[in-house]
Amino acid sequence: MRDSAWIGIDFGTSGCRICAIDLSGNIIAQTKQNLPADPHPYPSPKQQSYYLFEALTDLVKQIPEFAIDSISIDATSGSVMLCDSQGNPLTEMLMYNDQPASLASEKIAEKAPINSAAHSPSSGLAKLLYFQLTLALPEKYYLLHQADWLAIQLGATPGMTDYNNALKSGFDVVANHWPGWLKSITPMSVLPTVVAPGTVIGKLSEAVMLELGIKQSVPPLIKAGTTDSLAAFIATGANRVGEGVTSLGSTLVLKLICKTPVFDAQTGVYSHKLGNRWLCGGASNTGGAVLRHFFTDEQLITLSQKIDLKQSPPVYYPLLKPGERFPIADPNYPPQMLPRSAEDHLFLHGLLAGIASIEKKGYQYLQPLSATPLTSIRSVGGGAKNPVWTQLRQSLLRVPFESVEQTEAAYGSALLARDGLTLFQ
Template identity: 35%
Template sequence: MAQEAWLGIDLGTQSVRALAVSGDGRVLGGGTAPLEGRRDGPRHEQEPGEWWDAVCTASRAALTSAEDVRLAGLAVCGTSGTVLLTDPAGRPLGPALMYDDGRAWAEAERLRSAGFAVQHTWGLPKALWLARTHGRTHGHGTVTHQPDLITARLVGHPVPTDSSHALKTGYDVAAEAWPDLPGALELPDVVRPGTQLGEVCAAAAEATGIPAGTTVIAGMTDGCAAQLASGALREGSWNSVLGTTLVLKGATAAPVHDPTGVVYNHRAPDGSWLPGGASSVGAGVLTAAFAGADPAAMDEQAAAHEPAGAITYPLVSPGERFPFLAPQATALVLGEPAGEADLWAALLQGVAFAERLCLDYLHHLGAPLDGPLTFTGGGARSPYWNQLRADVLGRPARVPEQTEPALGMAALAAHGVTGEALPDVAERMVRIRTVMAPRPDRTAVFAEPYARLVDELTTRGWLPGPVAAHALSRLSLDTADS
């Protein structure tokens, strides 16, 4: 008999990934298709039509490689803060502004002056920018998030957006309503993640290979999807997603209040909270500094440089969003690296220091940190970096077998169709590969360079003094201690 399976689709920056997953977490089939974008200074756009073409390719490949399965449901995640305008039929009126497009700076400044806790690359300022710059040409279309375009194509008509993607467009996830927002924006209806949106229509089935009648479930952002893929859904547990940049997301019974907006709170399908933040440090600095390098070979050489001769705060692009808000921040290097291996080590350690500072900031805000910590993202493929991060943080970390956001969407699809509690579904589908235990002697070695970095960030005016003092006061503790 055909095996029941769930399809997760992840709309990434560089590709679309689709996974067919069994109820116990076995990946039965997978497919991927590349995406291209246009970057020019602060501009970062993609053509929405290419998303659909890539979904068709990736989904067909995933289902072709998954033999004898009965697809019971699917969900789609996308990059957080990516927005576009669509007409009443759901067709794009122009290109999409990607998650890190920085052209809506003036709109963000006006929003912040008016009391809105938004960051400069969030969806709301970009929606206002689109309405202002493209509205005269294309008309004032409906504000649409990346996955909405795909789910609408799948079911054959426009659908509500999910509250996870709507968060950065100004949606009030506590009141579950749009507040009074400036500008003449046409805003979509909103539902919680896990809500059934409809069924795959015949035309979409022919294009994607997904059987007609398959239930389509409202998804979440890629960061939340990665959190689901980590199983970090019990209170006090956290997921650290290390990809091009670094994202930390946790699970709490109540929202974590941060008046600066550095930490924001998504809402889980059951009404609990998923606080977190997105940093601009990450593995992207390795690609930029060491194009074509063999990461495993560089990791092996870096092991001889603990601590490195230089201290870094390795921003992938100018400006920092978490654990502090500093739009003027730039990549930082203290000292002179003693060769390429030492620089590689300094960059790995710098990301780990930023990760520790993120956890220290969350503790400063009163967030519970006493649950398990899970590493996901492309960076989690490096055993050396995983151990280094556990050492710097001074706490154990779990690494699942499968770290892709598409797995999280498969779990959300199962929840949305069956009604089973999402933490239970995720824990059954997430398979832990290994647990990294911190080495106390190595944790001690990194305390001094971490303290130097905290001092430097404070001196430059990027890191607030009270946050720095709190971080330094916790140097003798691991980042799970209360």
């Protein structure tokens, strides 16, 4: 009999990464498909499906001696689209940092409880209302989060999502239902059924198995996934109240394990649930995407080495366009990256210090709000590999930094495929 493998798929801003693990949690295969870099538009739903299949086919080829037990997908949070009753796309995917329409946010402001995670003009709910306000839609249509769309491509039952992806679409994760106030702004029939991450939501279809070259009699199960930053959180192994995880991916995302959920629309703070743990946090629009706009990954390494941490860096608020979500929630918040230093490494120093200051401010807001002192930080995402930045952040944040063995969201999703939320019970 073949050994079992569990597959985690991370569909992020910059690429689709996949990893397969064995029963002991060892990585037995991994692959990556880069997405076209900014300023290209983010791939359409159909193109995303193409990249997913390319990467998955490559991964499957690497593990012919294993039987795939289950697959779980994480994707960017707050990125949504609509599909028809057959699962065909009716819209493009609006991404997490799109702020489509003030009219939609005004409707939410009128009806939603003051601290709902759906208040942001970039929330999934704001995008749903925007589609409804601007498009002629058929009688039956459905809201999909990015992870839902990708799971359906593999054979998952349409009309299901996980409670992490549902949060920014208005799902009440504390009461565990779609709240009644939503009825006054959207037909409830367009909203998916919500399950816990790790719940079985389907199995790979025969056609998909054929296309991917998977040869086994029992089809792999598809398990509900989560958001990209939560998958990275799961990968780190953080599990105790007070432990924080900073995601330095395309965006800066903070999570702090706390005792009770907190929501604060003013500062863009919301809480996710994982089993019986609560994680308060927020997602900024700053992050690695700003660095990548100015520098290649190779330049980031060489320029970082030239930074003198004893020097005072220029003071910046790095954003690619106006609009911030956390720790200031302001759709018009301006970027501040001027004057640009004459030398690139000085400019980079200012950008790295600017992002680190936003991280510091973020944790400063999260701790009193959740009544939880931050005891340690684990860092994940592309920026976590930069030792100069780590040193800069350590001297600013002044809490112990825990080293992390696994920093990839795809690994967290593979754990979700294997264990569900048992780690958090």
